[in-house]
Amino acid sequence: MLTLSGITKRYGGLLALDGVSIEFAPGEIHAVIGENGAGKSTLMNVLGGFIAPDSGTGSLGTSTPLPFGDPRRTRHLGIEMVHQHFVLVPEFSVAENLALSAIKSLSGALDLESATSKHRTLAARLGWTLDFNARTGSLPVGIQQRVELLKSLAAGGTVIVLDEPTAVLSDEEVSELFRVMGELRDEGRAVVLVAHKLREVLAVADRITVLRNGRIVGSTLADGTTEHELQTWMTGEALSPIASSSTIAGEICLEARGLQVSGDRGEEAIRGIDLVVRHGEVVGIGGVDGNGQVELAEAIVGIRSSRSTSLRRPEQIGYIPQDRHADALALTMSIKENFLIGSTTGPLLMPKAVNKGARSLIDKYNIKAQDINATVGSLSGGNQQKVVVSRVMERQPSLLVAVNPTRGLDFQATKFVHTAIGEAAQRGMAVLLISTDRDEIRDLATSVHRLEGGRI
Amino acid sequence: MTRFVPAIILILLLSLWAFGVNPITGCEIIARGAFGGEIGLSRTLVAMTPLLLTGLGMVIAWRAGMYNIGGEGQYIIGGLMGASVAKLHFGGPGVILLSTGLGGAFYGALAGWLQVKRGVHAAISTILLNFIALQILAWAVTGPLQAPGTTASQTATLEPGQMLAKWSNRTDLHSGVLLAVLLSFAVWMLLSYTSFGFHLRLTGENPLAARAAMLNADRIRVQAIALSGGLCGLAGGVQFLGTSGVIDVGFNQQWGFLGIPVALLGGLNALGALASSFLFGALMAGTQSLSRSVLGGDLLIFVIQGAAVLTFLAMRKRERGNA
The missing domain is CATH 3.40.50.300 (P-loop containing nucleotide triphosphate hydrolases)
Incomplete structure (x- = not known):
């Protein structure tokens, strides 16, 4: 169980997080949703150790305190982040990028084949055809994200945090990703999903927590809620549908x-x-x-x-x-x-x-x-x-x-x-x-x- | 900048101490050399001028993402172009000065063309073009441009009518100083208040966004480094027409390279370069005086300049890191 309690973070005059307390349980896909600026990114950065909060505590299990502000030690605890903006070296091949995070030592020969064997197995299991020799920067974003995902999955964290993972994916790729997330949950990991597309969140998450203006405004099991309710929580108002475009075409x-x-x-x-x-x-x-x-x-x-x-x-x-x-x-x-x-x-x-x-x-x-x-x-x-x-x-x-x-x-x-x-x-x-x-x-x-x- | 001034004074004191000079007397000599009466001040302004022009050249190129390391070569080619036009007795100082700018611009554009058409990074090509320019200089002053009837490796001395106008006979102050100061305002206006300057900076900050905005980033890059080379060539011209009146193998004097620290210290801003070139001009004039009383005193300027730029960059980095 990963617990954050009373997390507050202030940037100048802006209260990004205001006493947020939240629990992420193993074997559960927990979606954190909210508008841009609601505090999702800040919360995830606190979780990943990239930002130290002004106040509040966090612990993994019953006794291990979270090393706030230390991303390296956070990763050692088994908390893996998949970032929305990729952290890949564009000039490296896919295999080199994967090896970069898998190789622990700076000395010795570089054996890309064995360093990425785990990734290759994972990719095959997910049914992904991936050219490990391709230059990463030349791949479309959708494929680059698979590399990013493989990196984190192979590290084998107990908590996997996915920041807006579906933003770049097609519908087919999204359902594929959801299948993978389901597997990770069934293996007993805590899966944290930061997202804003309600339909997707409802389709995959077990629990949904809504942030607005740095506060938690609601937390619910996915089964007991509707798109409309979540929308109202997120924006504080119900949204009207967009007027459809004119169908009269001109020259x-x-x-x-x-x-x-x-x-x-x-x-x-x-x-x-x-x-x-x-x-x-x-x-x-x-x-x-x-x-x-x-x-x-x-x-x-x-x-x-x-x-x-x-x-x-x-x-x-x-x-x-x-x-x-x-x-x-x-x-x-x-x-x-x-x-x-x-x-x-x-x-x-x-x-x-x-x-x-x-x-x-x-x-x-x-x-x-x-x-x-x-x-x-x-x-x-x-x-x-x-x-x-x-x-x-x-x-x-x-x-x-x-x-x-x-x-x-x-x-x-x-x-x-x-x-x-x-x-x-x-x-x-x-x-x-x-x-x-x-x-x-x-x-x-x-x-x-x-x-x-x-x-x- | 406010914290940087005490830092540079500390560097100055430490450098003086390291050179075995009493820091207080050393500072006194430097200050008198740089600001002592009209002679000292004019010496500072004259030293500032080529620094400012090459510094402005670096500001333009670097802001466009063209890392011009070739101020030295562009300075030389500018000077040689001026010497050629002077030899032909084609016109007065204005025409000669214009030709120095064009010579430098051509040499800068060459590096630009190499980058956008042949994929040779400007930082590499300009370094190599410096070597070529040095060889051209050595060849020219012993060959086609050598002063007739002598064996000295230098050009003929300019006639008084070809030199830049001087303020008075007591000082070296020439009209190139005014030109350089005016140009620093012109460059500032160009970068801040024209579409061309905006597109130049955009190309430097994010060339992909420039491309998506349907701008021809390659052309802007070539234009930027040509302008940059033009200013460096002009620096050579001003030095030739305003101070030396003659070009020999030692013509370049590192002015082209010194433009880089001047530009960096000025925050890659034209008015910043004006301030930093004045600072370095003063140090140069001051250490010239020091060299008369201390062995190796004229080297002090390079030590101080190097240390100052490193300190500045380190301080700026730390401030960014804290933000």
Whole structure:
């Protein structure tokens, strides 16, 4: 039994955790849910030993106190974290990344084969086909997460903490992951799941605890609750469904015939597809990660070269890339400067206009930011994504290309992004929505394709 | 910066002590050499000028993520270009100065082109280009640019009309000083208040985001390092036209390398570089005086500079770590 009691953590004026007491039992999948900024990440970081709380205690079993603020000793106790943002070396092969955490000694020869034998067995048992010699950075995020999972599973912790593990996975991969989580529980481990998709949480968790504003507002067995009740706990209000997009499609905005795109390694990522997006239409492209989604988006936007028999696209294209940290934001630059990315007009930046523009976007899109001169990295994930979405929407492009625009976002932020896209389409914007989230495609798209192996 | 000033004074005192100089007398000599009357102050400003120009060059390149280590080579090529134009009697100091900037810009752009088209990292290519520039310098001053009718390895001395204007006959203060100070404000404006400067910084901070914003990151990189090389070439030009009037094999004097600590100490900010180049200019002028009374005194500047940059980086790292 892993027990945390009275955990309080304060960041400046913000009370991130306010006297949180929680127990994680062996043989149980315990989901911790809440909006972005509710304190989930802080709680998990306390649990993993990355953050020392201001007050409160923790213990494993009856007598072992948790070494707060010491991640190495925490791991020795058998508490394993699977991070939302991967901690892999992109230049290393999969086998090298796995060996990195499995090899205990710095001396002696490096035998990748035996160092990763456990991982290979595990991967085989999970039915995962994984190229152990591939360069990790070249793999799609969905596959990289499997590497991350294997790393933690092979270390054999008694407590496995999964931070938003499904954010990047397709439905098939999610049910596969849930099967694995079930096995881990049946082996008698405590499985902690940090998540925000209620349907998934209800499907896999045994116990659900809801955080709001740093406090626990409810804890229940999964069997005794409903999606609606959890939603109310999380947001303090019941959410209304999003107005569905208009189905009246206008003139053709984007037309591609026989589009072929190469990936980073020269492989054929998109192998000849036809695609038409009309004004006022949201064309959804579903499918499992790593089937050419990013390459398709980049080719349409025009930042990756492509071949086609014909390609007609508008001048003004807005682009919401799938990885906001890598492709959309400069985390070390200020919030107001991040609003300018892709939206500068004219050769000069007038400080007054820049400040005014930033403040009006913050107001209009309800972005929680104290100071427009603070780095955008200091915002929560949801607010960072709002920065990206708002600056793209503000330019009113005739075509919007969005790749997984709500990945890792909570209800409110997801609803915000969906509403923004839906309303823009109603005003006549053509939208190409490439998403691995089936619910998102179903909620937003007026027509749906499925991308598989670079074909539709 | 407030905690850094006492630190640098401590370094100065310790270095003086290590060189076997009474720290108090040493400081007095340095202060008099750097700020003593118009002669001392002008010496400080003249030493500051090439430091500031190469420092600004580093600010521009490094902010764009182009680690230009080739200030030295760009400085030399700039100087040689100026000497060539001067030899042709093509125009006055303005034209010669312009050619030094263009020479340095060309040499910087070469490194940029090598990185974006051939995949050679600028940090590597610029180091190698420094060696090539040194050889070109040795060849030029004993070959095509050698002063006619002499055996000395140096160019012909500039005619008075080709030199930069001087304030007065008592000091070395030349108009290049003003140019450098004005350029530091220009670079600051460029980086902070223009779209080009913003895109340059974005490319340095996150090239993928620049790409996703449909910017041509490669072109921005080449432009940045060309500008950087141009400023370093200009530093060579200002030194040639303002101070030496002649180019010999020892022309470079490490000015290109010293631009790196100046830029780092200035926090990779143009106005910061103005402040740090003044500090180092003063130390340089001051230690010149010291060298007249102490053996190896002119080496002191390098010891202090190295120690100061290391201290600065260590302090900044620790402050970040605490945050």
